Amino acid sequence: MPGRDARVLIYSHDSFGLGHLRRCRAIAHSLVGQHHKLSVLILSGSPIIGSFDFR
16 A cells, blocks of 8 residues: 555564574564664564563
């Protein structure tokens, strides 16, 4: 749709460990850094995802 900002959903099915969350966060930050009107949502079953800082 014209005039709408782009949105991306990143899904991480693994809820164990921190590596996958750090990787998803790094990808999201890189995408937003390159495309300033982009919005990224990370969906995860991990109970600690809320502890991360995001831009």
